[in-house]
Amino acid sequence: MRIVTKEPINKGWSGDKKYCITNESGMRYLYRVSSGEQQDAKRAEFHRMQQVASLGIPMCQPIEFGFCEEGVYSIQSWIDGTDADQVIPSYSGARQYEYGLEAGRVLRKIHSIPAPVSQEDWEIRINRKIERNTKRYCQCPIQYENGHVFMDYINENIHLLKNRPQACLHGDYHMGNMIIDREGKLCIIDFNRCDYGDPWEDFKRIVWNAQKAPRFASGMVAGYFDDHVPTEFWKLLALYIASNAPGSVYWALPFGQDEVNTMLNQVKDILFWYDNMRTIMPSWYR
Numbered sequence: 001m002r003i004v005t006k007e008p009i010n011k012g013w014s015g016d017k018k019y020c021i022t023n024e025s026g027m028r029y030l031y032r033v034s035s036g037e038q039q040d041a042k043r044a045e046f047h048r049m050q051q052v053a054s055l056g057i058p059m060c061q062p063i064e065f066g067f068c069e070e071g072v073y074s075i076q077s078w079i080d081g082t083d084a085d086q087v088i089p090s091y092s093g094a095r096q097y098e099y100g101l102e103a104g105r106v107l108r109k110i111h112s113i114p115a116p117v118s119q120e121d122w123e124i125r126i127n128r129k130i131e132r133n134t135k136r137y138c139q140c141p142i143q144y145e146n147g148h149v150f151m152d153y154i155n156e157n158i159h160l161l162k163n164r165p166q167a168c169l170h171g172d173y174h175m176g177n178m179i180i181d182r183e184g185k186l187c188i189i190d191f192n193r194c195d196y197g198d199p200w201e202d203f204k205r206i207v208w209n210a211q212k213a214p215r216f217a218s219g220m221v222a223g224y225f226d227d228h229v230p231t232e233f234w235k236l237l238a239l240y241i242a243s244n245a246p247g248s249v250y251w252a253l254p255f256g257q258d259e260v261n262t263m264l265n266q267v268k269d270i271l272f273w274y275d276n277m278r279t280i281m282p283s284w285y286r
Helices: 035-053 085-090 095-108 122-139 148-163 197-202 207-212 212-226 231-255 256-273
Strands: 003-009 017-023 028-034 063-067 071-077 080-081 167-170 178-181 184-187 195-197
Touching: 028 231, 035 167, 035 195, 063 212, 080 085, 080 095, 085 095, 085 178, 085 184, 085 207, 095 167, 095 184, 095 212, 122 148, 122 195, 122 197, 122 231, 167 197, 197 231, 207 212, 207 256, 231 256
Parallel strands: none
Antiparallel strands: 003 017, 017 028, 028 071, 063 071, 080 178, 167 195, 178 184
8 A cells, every 4th residue: 555645643542653544545544553572462453353343343444464664553444533432422311322222232242252262261360450450559659538448349259250251352442442433323443452351341441431421331231231231240340340440540640640630530430330339230320
């Protein structure tokens, strides 16, 4: 492909360099560049995207993977539209819910791709994450009120992680990684955290949706389960959210006070939704 124009995209949290490129025919594409050390991980990521795209999911289509001076690159189709987190909160509750239903159905499709048989046991992997986040919370100079209730909930429910199934995960599934295209269709982007694991862990970022558009968040759960949400899901979702929250403020520290405040407010919201982790169903769903 001959690139005619190349405009940098300064959005997102990944270490990739991203560009909107245009070819000789005036077609636009997403061009991502990663360091050479990530060659194997990025090739595997591209392969997972191909698997997901083969299901007919509305998303950035993986087109090309190769090597460049800066390392490795991928070319994906360009989706012309508006960031979902910018427009969905302004919609009516009913319309938010409809988009949430669609997001849930799409996620269920992604999860239909099984993990490789060689995949490490989920309980072992997730316990490493939980241990890391707990350690970060203990090391963090900023503590938050009632933070101990997350630890209590984790300790009381960690047994739920035994024998969980594993499938393909988007890895960062929330409105910030969705676009409403020119026809009003919900499209999924940013698969750079795509991995394998417990399908229900893919809901942990739903806190971002619940803060901005709770009806969308409710629809996402209902759409995934066809309105038959098992009690076990709520218990595990609370566990994944509780295990992620302790390390969030520590993660935000290098990015400045604004990001720290964002995470502190999110923790406060989580504790409110779950009544200080005394209930398994968040209040935004009711």
